[in-house]
Amino acid sequence: MGQASGVTIRHPRNDDYDKIIRVVDDWWGGRAMAAMLPRLFFTHFRPMTFVAHQNETIVGFVTGFVSAADPDRAYIHFVGVDPNARASGIGRQLYERFFDAARAAGSRQVSCVTSPSNHQSIAFHRRLGFEPVDSPATRDGIPYFPAYDGPGEDRVLFTRAL
Numbered sequence: 001m002g003q004a005s006g007v008t009i010r011h012p013r014n015d016d017y018d019k020i021i022r023v024v025d026d027w028w029g030g031r032a033m034a035a036m037l038p039r040l041f042f043t044h045f046r047p048m049t050f051v052a053h054q055n056e057t058i059v060g061f062v063t064g065f066v067s068a069a070d071p072d073r074a075y076i077h078f079v080g081v082d083p084n085a086r087a088s089g090i091g092r093q094l095y096e097r098f099f100d101a102a103r104a105a106g107s108r109q110v111s112c113v114t115s116p117s118n119h120q121s122i123a124f125h126r127r128l129g130f131e132p133v134d135s136p137a138t139r140d141g142i143p144y145f146p147a148y149d150g151p152g153e154d155r156v157l158f159t160r161a162l
């Protein structure tokens with residue numbers, strides 16, 4: 001795996017949200033994702049949101065929060081990398097910044113969910129050390145929770161120690 005050069009990672013500023021929300025569906029291969037990424041993640045959850053820049057262009061972001069129910073646990077809501085900038089370590093760098101912020105906030109575990117059909121997300125999370133939570137239902141050998149986020153919205157639940 002190559003390492004992206006000249007990538008800076010920082011908290012969101014100014015119009016970062018407006019730029020990201022315009023491309024997010026394209027970054028997910030045309031899936032309608034924008035409605036699941038309201039601006040509040042870039043304002044109220046800014047301390048747990050990071051944006052990656054390369055040559056003054058946004059090439060990735062991660063957003064999440066510390067669980068209000070269980071401060072021992074941080075939760076990653078979304079991670080996305082520009083398709084033209086993938087496979088160069090930007091997703092890993094974004095996650096490592098998020099992990100550092102979660103540890104600094106006192107969390108010792110991190111969770112996220114993904115669709116069982118999102119094979120690249122599953123491969124990425126396993127590579128980053130996440131384990132799927134056990135479930136009687138499996139697809140392609142991965143346990144998942146049917147209708148976890150509503151009818152037809154199956155999810156793999158991932159967790160990792162920090």
Ligand SMILES: CC(C)(COP(=O)(O)OP(=O)(O)OC[C@H]1O[C@@H](n2cnc3c(N)ncnc32)[C@H](O)[C@@H]1OP(=O)(O)O)[C@@H](O)C(=O)NCCC(=O)NCCS
Binds near residue numbers: 080090091
């Ligand atoms: C998932 C995603 C964020 C990965 O970003 P990325 O910058 O390409 O990932 P990295 O280059 O940092 O890869 C990190 C590790 O994951 C592995 N990995 C990443 N994508 C992979 C894939 N499609 N298949 C196999 N392994 C993969 C890499 O080999 C790498 O391993 P290494 O560091 O041990 O060599 C990116 O593909 C993406 O934005 N996908 C669309 C949005 C999405 O589905 N987000 C996740 C659900 S919210």
